[in-house]
Amino acid sequence: MKHTVLLVDDSDTIRHIIKVYLMKLKQLDFLDANRGDRGLKLLGASPVDLVIADVNMPGMNGLEFVRQVRASDRAEVSRVPIVLLTGGKAPDLEQRSREVGVSEFVRKPISSAALVAVVRRHLALPSDADDLVA
Numbered sequence: 212m213k214h215t216v217l218l219v220d221d222s223d224t225i226r227h228i229i230k231v232y233l234m235k236l237k238q239l240d241f242l243d244a245n246r247g248d249r250g251l252k253l254l255g256a257s258p259v260d261l262v263i264a265d266v267n268m269p270g271m272n273g274l275e276f277v278r279q280v281r282a283s284d285r286a287e288v289s290r291v292p293i294v295l296l297t298g299g300k301a302p303d304l305e306q307r308s309r310e311v312g313v314s315e316f317v318r319k320p321i322s323s324a325a326l327v328a329v330v331r332r333h334l335a336l337p338s339d340a341d342d343l344v345a
Contacts, residue, residue, distance in 0.1 A: 214334050215257065217242045219250035219264035219276060220296075229263060232323040233330060247271030251279055254288050261333050266297035266304065273297070274311050281312040292333040296321065 216239050218226045226243050233239055242257060244250035248271050250264065262280070266273035273295050283289040292314040297304060299318075308316045315329060331338060 213238055213240050214260040215240045215242060216330070217244065217250060217253055217259045217262045219244045219247060219262060219268070219273075221245050221265065221268045225265065229326065232326045235327060236330060236336065238336070239330075247273070247276035250276060254280060254291065258287065259291055261330065262291055262293040264293060264295055266295050266299055266308070274307060277308070277311045277313050294329055294333065
């Protein structure tokens with residue numbers, strides 16, 4: 212069974228790296244958005260099983276993106292697991308992320324194996340030792 216992961220990050224490079232890291236999980240399909248508002252539109256139009264979003268984006272940042280997702284009237288949107296990635300160093304950023312409803316908060320840099328483990332956890336995918344080779 213395929214799972215759809217929505218990547219929301221203003222950096223084309225970061226979105227590409229995340230896909231490369233997760234290509235070991237062959238059961239994933241990806242949707243991409245380079246801004247939070249575009250990510251919201253994709254969430255409203257397509258079934259998504261997991262969102263991986265950046266905190267620092269122009270316009271709508273990752274925290275506001277999560278707020279808007281959690282405020283959706285549609286359960287399949289408001290309940291989607293959201294992983295926020297950031298290179299930000301603000302000490303209260305993780306707490307603020309949890310307050311808006313993030314499922315998991317991850318600081319960059321993250322290894323391929325660690326990101327695969329995060330995705331497996333949120334999609335309830337079985338572990339496969341071959342997939343965890345970094």
